[in-house]
Amino acid sequence: MTEKTEADLTAEGVDVHAWGPTESDEEAVLRSLYGEPDAGGIYRGAPE
Amino acid sequence: MTAAGMRAAARKSLGLVGRPNYISRDYSKRHGGEFLSAPWCAMAVTYWARVSGNARAVLPKGDRAYTVWFAEDGRALGRWHAGTAANIKAHARPGAIVFFDWDGTDTIGRIDHVGIVEVNLGDGRVQTIEGNTADACKRRVRGPSVVAGFWNPPYTQEDDMPSAKEIADAVYERFTHKVSETHWASREGILDPDQKIAPHDALRQIWAYGKDGYHRDRDILLRLEALTAAVRELAAARDGEVDVDALMARIQEAIEGVTVRLDIGGGTE
Numbered sequence: 185m186t187e188k189t190e191a192d193l194t195a196e197g198v199d200v201h202a203w204g205p206t207e208s209d210e211e212a213v214l215r216s217l218y219g220e221p222d223a224g225g226i227y228r229g230a231p232e
Numbered sequence: 233m234t235a236a237g238m239r240a241a242a243r244k245s246l247g248l249v250g251r252p253n254y255i256s257r258d259y260s261k262r263h264g265g266e267f268l269s270a271p272w273c274a275m276a277v278t279y280w281a282r283v284s285g286n287a288r289a290v291l292p293k294g295d296r297a298y299t300v301w302f303a304e305d306g307r308a309l310g311r312w313h314a315g316t317a318a319n320i321k322a323h324a325r326p327g328a329i330v331f332f333d334w335d336g337t338d339t340i341g342r343i344d345h346v347g348i349v350e351v352n353l354g355d356g357r358v359q360t361i362e363g364n365t366a367d368a369c370k371r372r373v374r375g376p377s378v379v380a381g382f383w384n385p386p387y388t389q390e391d392d393m394p395s396a397k398e399i400a401d402a403v404y405e406r407f408t409h410k411v412s413e414t415h416w417a418s419r420e421g422i423l424d425p426d427q428k429i430a431p432h433d434a435l436r437q438i439w440a441y442g443k444d445g446y447h448r449d450r451d452i453l454l455r456l457e458a459l460t461a462a463v464r465e466l467a468a469a470r471d472g473e474v475d476v477d478a479l480m481a482r483i484q485e486a487i488e489g490v491t492v493r494l495d496i497g498g499g500t501e
Contacts, residue, residue: 191266193298194274203366204334204345207357210373217351217359218371226247227371230240231351231359 233289233388235327239350241284242361245276248369255279255363259297267297273346274299276363277329280348281385289385290329303331303340306383314338315379317356324352325384330360333380343380347372407431458486 218227252268259275260267267275274296281290292309296302306312306329313319315338324330328349333342347362357375365372408430417423462482
């Protein structure tokens, strides 16, 4: 049996649902750390 | 090599969307075109480690695109922590590489995704930066239900940890206390009320007490020797006339000033 390459392993099975379940209060936590997100919904800046 | 540098590199990727992107292109340059459009969460961590000068700490066995191998690298270093709330709370430092299994196991072979810890929220959860989360680079909040485990790379400067001096100062402060008015040493007039006793002072005090105790013991010994001599004199003169009053006066003089403290308590004072 030929050993699978990293590319094969990366492409199959894993990472297929890379967003996954997040915490229910994620938005509130991020807002408390970084303020309002930008227009693209990205929380920027560095934490205090 | 610092955790702060690693996090700063990750922050620069926030908002990156879609593939191929500069992260997958960078990986593909070294490992082949098949990675251009592959899932890029581990490639992102690889990229951040390389551009921030943290490759030696974060990539002990080289670049990683496959999350399972990435987790195994940390386990091989003896740095792997399973993704329990207690472990996350106690050990997930900013800059840690954190792995996820959407089925909720802590099994390395079942890992689906990876990111880095930016903030330990202190409640068993972490705030992360992840590449390829909904095909974008974003901040997320993750808890033990999806964290399979994590490992802390051996950054040479643990810049998110207190310095050795800060730790030493905290320990020094912890063992420093003020003498209360009711403390026995205060009552005895040995220490002043509200006097601050730090570890360094305490050691000097112990040395001073020890020295004082030595001299007191020596004094007591000399007095006892004098008492013994007096008794011998009495025994030698048992057939003659003994001046009892004079002898008692000598004994009294010998033991005068000897104080005996009876310790009847089990307290700390």
